[in-house]
Amino acid sequence: MTDKPTRIIIGLTGPTGSGKSTASKAAAELGFKVIDCDILARRAVEKGSGGLAALTKAFGTAILNQDGTLNRKKLAEIAFASKENTELLNKTLLPYIVILVKQEADSDKVLLDAPTLFESGIDKMCDGTVAVLADEETRLKRIMSRDRIDKAAAMLRINAGKDDEFYIKNTDYIIYNNSDEREFIIEFKKIISDIVGKNTK
Secondary structure (H helix, E strand, C coil), X not given: CCCCCCCEEEEEECCCCCCHXXXXXXXXXXCCEXXXXXXXXXXXXXXXXXXXXXXXXXXXXXXXXXXXXXXXXXXXXXXXXXXXXXXXXXXXXXXXXXXXXXXXXXXXXXXXXXXXXXXXXXXXXXXXXXEEECCHHHHHXXXXXXXXXXHHHHHXXXXXXXXXXXXXXXCCEEEECCCCHHHHHHXXXXXXXXXXXXXXX
């Protein structure tokens, strides 16, 4: 009789623009199923969904397009305007994302790419957590390029997020992604190996 394989779930988090997608690709190369919570967040607010109804109740119909779909730009303007609004966004939407995460986490090796890993409570599902950090200037350039927005809009996103100390305090492993991508990937794969080793003894 063989033992049932141990399921490993690793939580990947960090502030916007830190370069988590590079880490996700590295995990996929190691055979991990990567669950991108940003993609799940989009599914959670599709037209007619409970998530979109909850957001509309919290922020008003100004966040909707004429066809009833979510106007993401308008939501971002409102939700990232203050810490309170960002917290309201998380409180409203995260429960719907968590449901989708639990449905998707059906592999023996899972990496949860979750910007709001701790706020959602899904860190409790994880065997280890890793935060990717980067300096503000690097993050700013990445966000402007990725989202095709100006500096002011990118700074709104940065200022709405948690500071580095939050991740340093709460996460099992910290890794910096400022410049040398090759070195970053090597270091990240070492962290994955360490987490797997600790949970399969």
